[in-house]
């Protein structure tokens with residue numbers, strides 16, 4: 001049996017202290033991240049420069065001793081490898097060329113033609129699988145097809161994913177073809193990450209919460225199920241974490257329906273609710289409100305203890321409900337780690 005706490009929790013073991021890592025743990029709240037990013041020039045250059053991407057992945061592990069490291073990359077590298085233009089507008093976020101028709105879907109590269117562009121990411125994985133401490137679990141990831149498609153359809157992020165909903169509701173055949181193309185490519189992309197040393201994969205469906213009813217089943221559950229089944233067929237025993245963010249009631253049964261080993265929970269639901277309704281099926285990851293990492297103090301200590309206590313009777317990986325923000329104080333992460341580890 002492995003002695004990595006994160007892998008033990010993913011297998012369903014209940015540990016006295018939960019393993020912990022934070023979404024976006026390598027990021028702008030850390031001065032050493034900002035320095036390496038400046039050295040790279042811009043965010044995408046950082047993603048595509050293996051030595052520097054590995055360095056920023058390692059920085060929060062050195063500083064805090066998290067139980068897991070997540071590959072430094074972005075969910076939008078895959079659509080770029082499928083042939084779309086991608087850039088980041090300073091202070092605003094991602095922009096990309098769009099796919100809004102069946103012709104656009106057909107013009108995408110095939111699932112096996114993505115690897116030249118993504119080769120630096122696989123190289124980052126190889127460096128990290130050599131350099132991470134032996135107790136640290138290495139997580140690879142991809143965006144889920146619906147979330148990735150929302151950016152491919154709108155060409156940018158949006159609050160309500162209106163453009164993607166419109167495409168889905170007006171040209172279901174083309175929209176489904178896009179979801180299938182991204183699903184196929186995601187399986188190949190994650191397979192290469194695992195071959196290069198990732199021990200767990202996490203599927204980010206940041207906008208799953210805007211899919212309702214049958215759409216949630218068709219475009220959040222079904223792709224997660226297909227990706228999980230195919231990866232587990234190729235890599236028996238590979239743990240999968242699914243994050244259908246803001247799914248609400250959709251979290252219930254998500255692990256059973258998709259075959260995922262762990263469901264990551266955002267902080268719009270209470271840890272007590274998630275423990276009662278989701279953790280009964282297996283490991284849960286989450287779900288402290290990231291704003292405590294900005295405000296800190298006794299409120300952070302108490303909220304952290306509340307999350308740990310709520311999940312203590314089942315398998316749990318401690319994390320935030322969403323990514324740590326640039327405004328977070330690095331000292332508050334130290335306080336978080338002390339609070340969790342002193343139990």
Ligand code: CP3
Pocket residue numbers: 022023024025026027028037043070071072073074075076092093094141143157204206323
């Ligand atoms: O968690 C990690 O530390 C691993 C690396 C990682 C990044 N993005 C690095 C990043 C991961 C797992 C992601 C996932 C991601 N990227 C998601 C899904 C999770 C989520 O946050 O909901 C999404 C939707 C994206 C797309 C994306 N990338 C957006 C919308 C933005 C701009 C918003 C922002 O925070 O600036 C990014 C940029 C990005 N991705 C940064 C980082 C560290 C900030 C870039 C910088 O240094 O300026």
